[in-house]
Amino acid sequence: MVDLDVLVIGGGAQGLWLLNDLTKRQYRAVLLERHELGGGQTCHSHGLIHRGHYYDDVDMMIILNAAAQFWEAFVDANGLSKLNASRALAGFGSGTAVKGHTYMWDTAGLKFDPCVEAPPILRGGKAKHLFETDEFSLDTSEVITGLSHDVDHAMYKLDDQDDSLAFFRKGTSIVRVDALLSGTRVDFQPKVVVFTAGVGNYGLLARLDADTNLVPAGTPVQAQRKNHMLIVRGSHLPMMTAVFPIRGGLHGVFLCPRTDSTTGKNVWLASDHNSTPYPMNINGESSSDPIPSPDWVQRMLISLGATAPELLTDGTVENLEMAVYTGLTSERNFGVGQHMTDLYIDPLGFENLLAIWPTKLTMTPFASNVALRFIRPKVPEPSGAWPTVGREITTPAPQKASEMWSRPKVEGSYEHKTEMLPYREFLEQWHVGERGGPA
């Protein structure tokens, strides 16, 4: 039997931030991961650390800007590089009443300056009002490495099978969790349990026999959404981070850069703000299709051509390659018909449980901080961090995931990635014409 202050289940950015925060404060905490660290939403993400410039909501700006401070400290402490070579850009179409946005940015304390000279790749594009901001992009696999090194000894690979966890309850308290680690059942007795399993939170709640249909009755406690990402590779792409909100003729574009270490070429991860519901049952089964939608590919090419016309002109497209992938996000569901962009932390009626849906990578340190405030009164005297030497469990730590764009072709049950193709072959694959026009 292993006594613990906190058992964290799920090793994406959220679980790892929390494990670090707990360990630093001398809580005896262990994290269990079923697949690879970061292999869920975290390594599908653009790695954009928002400050809120994209949103029309001052409260959201204030929270994101606060969360970004944690990331600034993390980048410095771990010697990470911000991937954009110059300040990030926020751009609006000509019809936008920009003063409304800059007023909100000022109110929320966001920094910005007018961009005096647009990068050549945006020349002739629809973004007529450009601002420089302090948003930045990170390589999410580097984030996972940075979040792992001080807590490597406290993370364990859970066996990848449906019955690898069994929960034992006394009323609304979890008193014991049995976990299957390398074929051996380990009996944990945690004071608090935290679910940070992303899409997997739903199945964990069902296994715990929690109420997975909450108000309004019959509404699943969690909703999943399918997101797309276009991968663009070319030697002439600038290392640029940019957000173009849905305003003044623009359709919402996020651009975040990478360098492909295999080819030495630069990569853009480009997507919009659209996602579609992806219902699934408590076993994670869905009748929805993870394959990318041709309509999305077409819309994204139109948006990209409108914002960065120099990218898709003759003479430059010959150097471009493209691929597309999908991945799910998960969120606490309230059945109100609109999807959540805010983080949500919920004990779901339990004494010693928290389920966390951060909805943004940016929010994860902030959500971890909020979770600590719940844990502190439940565990007023931390028992001392999990020992690095002479620890009770000797089974291996989980592997770390690579970023989704850099993986070969993927055909999973909730995710799909196509092969990288030369631009014109990519257009043929999706039956679209130049810049997303008719084929």
Ligand SMILES: Cc1cc2nc3c(=O)[nH]c(=O)nc-3n(C[C@H](O)[C@H](O)[C@H](O)COP(=O)(O)OP(=O)(O)OC[C@H]3O[C@@H](n4cnc5c(N)ncnc54)[C@H](O)[C@@H]3O)c2cc1C
């Ligand atoms: C395409 C895309 C782009 C995005 N872009 C951005 C962006 O630019 N900026 C931003 O701020 N946010 C972005 N997001 C959102 C962001 O990625 C997520 O909010 C964040 O990564 C969630 O972190 P997490 O740790 O909660 O979940 P995850 O990263 O999904 O981690 C959950 C972990 O739990 C594990 N797990 C699942 N079930 C179990 C189980 N039963 N037992 C044990 N372990 C389990 C999984 O294997 C996984 O490793 C994006 C998301 C997507 C999909």
